[in-house]
Amino acid sequence: MSEHTGLLTPAASAGTPQTRRTGQSLSVAALRKAYRGTTVVDGIDMDIAAGEFVTFLGPSGSGKTTTLMMLAGFTEPDSGTVTVDGRDVTRLNPAKRDFGFVFQQYLLFPHMTVGENVAFPLQLRGLPKAEIRRRVGETLEATGLSGFARRRPRELSGGQQQRVALCRVLVYRPPVVLMDEPLGALDKKLRDQMQTEIKSIQRELGLTVVYVTHDQEEALVLSDRIAVMQDGRIEQFDTPRGLFEQPRTPFVADFLGAANFLTGKVEAPGDDGCADIRLDTGGLLTARHRPCVPGQPVRVAVRPGKFRLGPSDESCCTGTVETVVYVGTLVRVTVRPDGAAPGTPPLRVETTSTDPPRTGERVFLTANRDDVSVFTDTEGG
Template structure:
């Protein structure tokens, strides 16, 4: 097989562009002994959408992906791809693409042969096989490495080969299980950009599993935040970050400050919270009754400084930590010695000094309010 015979420029095949078909998951459930790993998970994923399952270990994200892939049989529920029920089909009969954290490349084969292998299994004619492999390698910037074997490649290059092998036979959906987890941060960031570029250019439908919040925010059109086998919230990155529906989501995506108090007033266009430290914090409208115990959630990056005596809190700067483009600060409120310090993030160069007295404020639209009975999850 002449590995040098590649296309001089990338022409995205019409059958690949927009080839992602909708995927429907309905009430998937999986138990192991007396433990429920996935509990009645349902979702609709549109063609060309990049969806991420995000959660900590044991949240059910990987088990859900394995049931979609066919490597794990659900106790109940269904998986439908492109209108076809594949719930009881073997993995190889579902026609889905897989990219895992372990690259699983054949060490004795060249890059070209690794990428061509799925097409050979499917009996694709040689001329079509050569065209598809050439286009796919060029798209991933691997044409010059077609003759190399996996041991001659870096970790990032090997992961790109694994991605090409999943793309080359044009599956309707590509499943990725923490594919960048073994790479260092710089390389991971680079490959995130490559994966998103390829996904957008080809209109691929991707389901991606990660425990990395930043990675999920960067890559996804929508994110399913999972906890204890269920989806806490399935939404766009912006909605999840700016308008979390639960304390767990607010804490998991960005480690919000949780400020205890009670709902003092429900007014037109806002909810007013009297904090336990004595300050008044205005939040966007929330369906909590006046007088109820609540926690106001606000991300560190959404709090700004103001003169002492103004805003929702006045306190003393306890710590200032430089982290590159940002400075992380903690402020101890004057209203209560027992209250947790408020955390905020400011651009480098704008930080107050340790021991300085400051006020804190926040835009009401960036403040969420939750009943205190929910707990932090």
């Protein structure tokens, strides 16, 4: 991608107008939608700041795309409101909202050149030809496509076609850009490249972006905040760091980072915001926690990368190594914990050790108290 100029940065020469930052705030209140008696979006509330990148993340059927379609106006909500900079657009025609929309399918006009595809939204809006040429040129240059204006879509790679689809949205400066899994059709290398480009453009233009994906890594890379969704509801709306380090429900802990879960009971709550938890496997684990009382059943969650292979006198869990898989930058190990009930899945451990354990070896696991999440038995997930 070429250096961002024109569209993204203040004018380098006299007579070239600076691009205004176009993002506007977006608010959703009590948004609901049901189909044939089945609720698919169940009371969504959120406030998105102007220039913020927010991602809806969740498994299939969690309500991500339906919520996005209601924001766009393609689907009418049963109840609730959508406002942009305080203006109610809930019942407004999609065309009058003037939002940008980027789909997984590129939907480029095959008979048009790249330049003509990008110019099309401006022609619909009746802009003068000189203004259209200027904006198209700036937008193509900003996304590294200035040399492709005369090519047809069939002459482009998948990543280039997706950039053209993005250009067609950016060229008319929408107040909000909605993206529905736009990188799903690309291979991993192209996805990684496009993630960097989309985030760079979004930041420099100050775009308000609402993005849908089921890819946890993609959400973490792109987002200022992430709404983790399940069964039409938002489980947690937080920063990537907040979600990863302080999940509020077992579902969030497991969906974002594939946490290991162990059951136990609170043995001794401390005055320092920590508690000793006696695991059902027999080990003792210290964790920072929300308020709980001695004897209370809990589940603790530890991410694979947070388990450490430590000496026996410091361990919270002992077990036997079942598998060891080398995956380049780290080694993935599964451990069958001692004392686990039949049917209990093995614990997953990720280590960067140059001397990882071997299959069949006895190991001792421990975790830092700040890396343990505690959930009471009343919390679902």
